Amino acid sequence: MLQSFRAKLSALFSSITLDQAMLPDYNMNQQDLSSxxxxxxxxxxxxxxxxxxxxxxxxAIMHLGAAEEFMRHFQVLGFMGSSSAATTSETIITLLHRVISSVQRRIVMGDITPLFLQKLQTFYQNRICFPADMRQLxxxxxxxxxxxVLLVSVLKGQNVLGFRKDKGKKDVLLETIxxxxxxxxxxxxxxxYRELCRYLRVVLTDNVTLYQHIQDLIPFFKCKLGEFGSAxxxxxxxxxxxxxxxxxAIFLLFLxxxxxxxxxxxxxxQLEQLCFSEASWEPIKDAVPLKRSELVKFALKAQRCSLSVYSDPECWASLLKVVCSPHGSPTxxxxxxxxxxxxSRDAVIDQLNQQGYNIQISRCFLRTYPDQALLLLxxxxxxxxxLQGSFSPALPVLNAYKDNLWAFQWLCDGMTSSQDRLHSFLKEITQKPSNTPGNQLVVDFK
Structure with a gap:
């Protein structure tokens, strides 16, 4: 298959270059080289x-064999030298990147042995002609x-630094993105997942931005292990x-x-891919759901980290549903x-005034009415x-309280120091009853 391809490709390329060379004004007829x-x-x-x-x-053999053939075209195109030849060169580079990507996938994902891998690497470096400006490839x-040896030791957790000394030389786990x-x-x-977390903690790579996206997934991978505390x-x-x-969306997913x-x-x-709506959900082996107090601490920390989470009414409504329905109770x-x-006014203020991400909920606060205390927090x-600014849509928040309107009244009573904001909030609720589907709660605000 490879031999017949080589013959066909050689004939096609020869017909192009010979036709061009026979034209009277060689350099003036390069415009149609791309076509x-x-x-x-x-x-x-x-x-x-x-x-x-x-x-x-x-x-892998077929891809590298093809690359060996079409990369030779650079020499002829360089001799022909024109803007059209430059465009054609870009096309060849695109083909080479496809070959590299495909062979890399076979090496990492396939059953290629170290010995065969070495042969592929030798062929790629010695048989393929790279122009001077492409030597980095x-x-x-x-x-x-x-x-x-180094990769295995990292995956097993025996090496947490990502490098080792090999015959006096420093061997670093450095890989392309x-x-x-x-x-x-x-x-x-x-x-x-455990090996993956170990790998992502120490590997060095050439693309910091993409690497950050991948590292941000470590908490999710720890969740898949059932290790919520570590996550x-x-x-x-x-x-x-x-x-x-x-x-x-990512906050709601982790919640x-x-x-x-x-x-x-x-x-x-990357994290955003976790929010794919059609993905099937499955139980995590040996995992135990977090206590509601831990869920609240997680949510409050996330709000301090992310302004978009803190500002989003749906995030607040979802958190309220958690604390309004302990153990899934509909009552x-x-x-x-x-x-x-x-x-609880002063107690809640004390809890919320804690600095940083190390939020702790006082045991004394939870002692008498633990469920109600979390709801009030x-x-x-x-x-x-x-009180800090516009909050819309507000109706989902009201609906999240369900029949716990005493807590909603407690909320309103606590905002009387800013009548303008309280009035704006209540007006937002009463003027947009169609924002939230399902049963509507009707409250007479006076």
Whole structure:
């Protein structure tokens, strides 16, 4: 198959260059070179498409064999020198990147042995002609096999630094972002989340931005292990917390994971991909849902990290639903004593005045009415948010209280210091009854 491709490609390219060379004014007839090169590109593309359907070894051989042939065209195009030739060169570079990407995938995802990998790397570096300005691509297939000593020690947790001394030389776990993405994909498919977290903590790569996106997934991978405590710690480190990049959708996803001990079944490379609505959710093995007090602490921390979460009414409504329905109970919480409601004002303020992400909920506050105390803590935080500026739509928040209107009244009583904001909030609720589907709560505000 490769031999027939070589013969066909050589004939096509020769017909183009010979026809051009026979023209009277060689340099004046380069404008149609790109269109003349079209059949060559089509021939290569069709061959690469066939290669993609083969097993890992055959596909790698076919891709590199094709690259060996079409990369020789650079020499002729360079001699022909024109703007059209430059455009054609860009097309060849695109084909080369496709080859590199495909072979990298076979190396990381396939069953290629270290010995065969070495042969591929040698062929790629010695048999393919790279123009001077493309020499940086010559090491694109220099990829560690999964059996590599340093890589294995990192995955097993024996090496937490990402480097080792080998015969006096420092061996560093440095991989291109494309390889990091491939390893991340495969380890997810194999449910090797613990090894994946170890790898992502120490590997160095050439694209800081994309690497940050992948590292932000470490808390999710820890959730998949059922280690919610460790996941929470990795969401809120002192420096550059992943939670600071939460969108409302990502916050709601983690809230659901922590509340239900279930997770979406997805293979992802950044947090936003977790919010794919059609993903199926499944129970996390050995995972236990977080206590509601821990859910509240998580939510309050996330709000401090992410302004978009703090500002979003849907995030507030979802959190209120958690504390309004302990253990999934459809009934309202019993109304606590008036003394407790009164004393809770100062207690809630004390809880909310804690600095940083290390939020702790006082045991004394939870002692008498634990469920009601959590509801008032969230309600107090909501009151602070409403007093700070526009809050719309507001009706979902009212509906989230269900039959716990005593807590909603407590919210309104706490905002009397700012009559303008309170009036604006209540007006938002009463003027937009159509914003929220389902049963509507009707309250007479006086």
């Amino acid at each position: 003349r090169y079209g059949p060559v590109v089509e021939c290569v593309t069709q061959f690469l498409n066939k290669a993609d359907k083969q097993n890992s070894r055959a596909a 010559k090491n694109s297939l220099t990829i560690r096999p999964w059996q590599d 494309s390889v990091v993405l491939l390893r991340t994909e495969l380890l997810q498919l194999q449910s090797r 929470l710690e990795s969401l809120f480190p002192p420096v550059n917390p992943p939670a600071s990049r939460f969108t409302p 659901r994971i922590f509340e239900t001990a279930t997770a979406p079944r997805l293979t992802v490379s 309202a919480l019993p109304i606590p004593s008036q003394q407790f409601l009164y004393e 969230v309600t107090g935080a909501l009151g602070v948010r409403i």
